[in-house]
Amino acid sequence: MTQSQRPVQRLVVKIGSGLIRTPEGRLNEDAVRQYAKQLATLRKQGVEVILVSSGAIALGLPVLQQQRMPRTIALQQAAAAIGQSHLIRNYERLFGRFDQQVAQILLTHADLRDRGRYLNARNTLQTLIAYNVIPIINENDTVSVDEIRFGDNDSLSAMVCNLIDADTLMILTDIDGLYSADPRLDPDAVLIPVVENLDRRIEALAGRTTHATGRGGMYSKIQAAKIAGASGIHTYIANGLKPDIITQVLDGEARCTHIHPPVAGKLSSRKRWIGYALKAKGTIVVDDGAKHALTIQGKSLLPSGIIEIREDFDFGDAVYCTDASETRFAQGLVNYSSQELLAIIGQHTSRIETILGQKAYDEVIHRDNLVLLSSV
Structure with missing residues (x-):
């Protein structure tokens, strides 16, 4: 054959x-x-x-x-x-x-x-x-x-x-x-x-x-x-x-x-629907530690690993995850809007409720709603 x-x-x-x-x-x-x-x-x-x-x-x-x-x-x-x-x-x-x-x-x-x-x-x-x-x-x-x-x-x-x-x-x-x-x-x-x-x-x-x-x-x-x-x-x-x-x-x-x-x-x-049927509304740039946690350890994305937010998006929208070198490596559904994330960027999860007045989620993107893109 x-x-x-x-x-x-x-x-x-x-x-x-x-x-x-x-x-x-x-x-x-x-x-x-x-x-x-x-x-x-x-x-x-x-x-x-x-x-x-x-x-x-x-x-x-x-x-x-x-x-x-x-x-x-x-x-x-x-x-x-x-x-x-x-x-x-x-x-x-x-x-x-x-x-x-x-x-x-x-x-x-x-x-x-x-x-x-x-x-x-x-x-x-x-x-x-x-x-x-x-x-x-x-x-x-x-x-x-x-x-x-x-x-x-x-x-x-x-x-x-x-x-x-x-x-x-x-x-x-x-x-x-x-x-x-x-x-x-x-x-x-x-x-x-x-x-x-x-x-x-x-x-x-x-x-x-x-x-x-x-x-x-x-x-x-x-x-x-x-x-x-x-x-x-x-x-x-x-x-x-x-x-x-x-x-x-x-x-x-x-x-x-x-x-x-x-x-x-x-x-x-x-996950195929999340990763490939949805169009990303924005981008979250993460540090090397967060990328490693997402791609190697199978973890969720937390606000402490975020270094930049790009474009406007709302709760539940699909967004790209990129590293500092502009490489897109994942797409997922966010638990917070871009405006909320700008307020808690880089912060520990324990600070979310103090800053936003409420905390619906610890994770910015839960691992169940995150898809790693190929060619990482």
């Missing part, structure tokens, strides 16, 4: 907009038909399949006489409104040729940030899967603004993996995977077939290149693998322009990059 051959029960496949759109801006029907055929075949073989598809904005651009991603949200939303109906109508038609039912799911970050809506989305997807329907998920670009936007569908696909307990994420793009350098610029670049430890060196290799009609790039795919890895999920980055690429990756026959999850194991559903 090769590195890429693993039993797969629940698979999330993300397809980028560049793979389903021709240079002229039309739907690449041949490509979409091939994806539909492969996924429908896998579903009939017992693999539970979820498709995350970009392309709504890209397909709507020609109608608005736009060649590149519009800079304004209004134009992006208009393009998405035009392109999304075109996209799902064709997915339904092409999957239908292989007797496979599909369903459209449009999400914003707010749908996953709210715990109740998160669980409702999870239940809907679980029900569709149970009825042998392939969910086709996209960001709801017609209503998304910066506060509720995922940023790119790579991140969305990883969060979907966490949402429905997938075991495998496959991100299809226009190159074979992660290279030692950008292969379009450096002829000596070599493919990295396996990543055992997704650290900052690997992130640096990814760079931040983007596509003219998309929001992602290799860097966003590596970040998605980090999110998926927190759930013990294996990620494959592969070239979606190659025939039968999905089945070849699963059979261990494709040139691709296989990113392993951390050996530490998967987070609970609630």
Whole structure:
């Protein structure tokens, strides 16, 4: 058995907009038909399949006489409104040729940030899967603004993996995977077939290149693998322009990059929600002693270890924890607002009630509400 051959029960496949759109801006029907055929075949073989598809904005651009991603949200939303109906109508038609039912799911970050809506989305997807329907998920670009936007569908696909307990994420793009350098610029670049430890060196290799009609790039795919890895999920980055690429990756026959999850194991559903579904409202900078207590000893964060508070946030908000060198190493739910923390920063817990007039908690962030981020 090769590195890429693993039993797969629940698979999330993300397809980028560049793979389903021709240079002229039309739907690449041949490509979409091939994806539909492969996924429908896998579903009939017992693999539970979820498709995350970009392309709504890209397909709507020609109608608005736009060649590149519009800079304004209004134009992006208009393009998405035009392109999304075109996209799902064709997915339904092409999957239908292989007797496979599909369903459209449009999400914003707010749908996953709210715990109740998160669980409702999870239940809907679980029900569709149970009825042998392939969910086709996209960001709801017609209503998304910066506060509720995922940023790119790579991140969305990883969060979907966490949402429905997938075991495998496959991100299809226009190159074979992660290279030692950008292969379009450096002829000596070599493919990295396996990543055992997704650290900052690997992130640096990814760079931040983007596509003219998309929001992602290799860097966003590596970040998605980090999110998926927190759930013990294996990620494959592969070239979606190659025939039968999905089945070849699963059979261990494709040139691709296989990113392993951390050996530490998967987070609970609630901790995945805290660490990766929520958007941080602020930052707490801690000293080395507090970082050691949080990362090595599994302790809660106390006010005595805090050296700086950044941005405004309220009780119950998610915040980042960073060290003095600006390294983000954790995210958690705070028991005090930023204004309250400014008053008790660096103080012993015995002083909280004297300073604030009350003490609801000893901990600023309880360890049960704290998630260590990967690549610490």
